[in-house]
Amino acid sequence: MRRTLPLLTLLSAVLASCSTAPQEAVGSVTGPNGGMSAARPDTRSVTLILEDGSRQTVTAFVRDGMLLLEDDIIAADDVNALGPQGTYVVDTRYRWTGRTIPYTFASTVPQAVRDRVNQAAANIRNTTNVVVTPRTSQANYVQITYNTGTECSSSLGMVGGRQTLTLADRCTVGSIMHEFGHAMGLFHEQTRPDRDSYVAIQWNNIPADWQSQYQIRSGSKGYGPYDFDSIMHYPAYFNGKLAIKPLNSAIDLNRMGQRNGYSTTDKSTINFMYPR
Structure with a gap:
């Protein structure tokens, strides 16, 4: 049940990787979306460069080789590909063509998680204009991957080509709908x-x-x-x-x-x- 999604209409945000903080795990905390993270996790300071030229510096987390913004938004699938000065563009003008988000599964995704994804996709199709459907041959699509931890995460908007939506056993049908919300272009x-x-x-x-x-x-x-x-x-x-x-x-x-x-x-x- 939600009412207003912070829709990022800024239309061109660049995540510029600036620095890497040292890893220093001190206990653990439960993140706002339920994921477990080190109290002092590996982080990158990133700058949002907006369409109007303004900038906003935030902390992004390095987890499982990915750079994450706001706990579950994937800024980059491979943090090493960014390098110390790399950039990654998140542009919410990239809406999904034909209101359709094709998806496929990595081979490691368990059947129970696949069933939840299929149910989430059906819920989205039945309650919104967006059609989340198994991929046939579309060039732009979401690949569902699996991790044995607790994190659910997604890229923001249509990135182009194959993009990742990562799920764990704890990710419910509703959590998966939340992540598809990010894939549509929604912030928190x-x-x-x-x-x-x-x-x-x-x-x-x-x-x-x-x-x-x-x-x-x-x-x-x-x-x-x-x-x-x-x-x-x-x-x-x-x-x-x-x-x-x-x-x-x-x-x-x-x-x-x-x-x-x-x-x-x-x-x-x-x-x-x-x-x-």
Whole structure:
């Protein structure tokens, strides 16, 4: 249930890799999307270069050889390919042709995960204008891969050619719909520009390495009213501590971070992006 997905209409963001922080694992924390990460993970400082020329520096995580923004958005499938000064373009003008997202499975994906992907694809087809369907011969498509950890992640928008959507055993049908939301071009709800009118980020309860993941995304735009019910919203808690506090005390904290299905506004946002 979600209502407004922070739709990145900025239209041309370049992730420029700047530096690598030393790895220093100190215990572990549960990320906002449920993944387990080192308290001091291997990170890269990256700069979002927006269409209007403005810049925003954030921290991206190096995990399983990939560069991840906001816990589950794949900025690069192979962090080593970037090099110390490499770049990777995320352009949400790259909508999927014909409102269709073809997908295929890597050979290592278990049948139980395949079944969940197929169910998520059916849910998306039945509730939005987007058709998520098995690939035939399309040049642009999503390859579903599998990891034995806990992470679910996806590229942002249509990258071109083969792009990765990574799943683990813990990824539910709703989590998979969330990742396909990223593949459609959706950021997380709480990064939209007007969020400070609705929530207060509790910075003291968020580890320093994760704080940039809660920054407002410069150049992004929310569609419709702020949506606490969005499937793209982070949960209220980070590692057991309140991280996102609604300014309206009547808001049920359990509304944030649901992974049951698209909210009414989620559907409206997706259909706005992908009209028939």
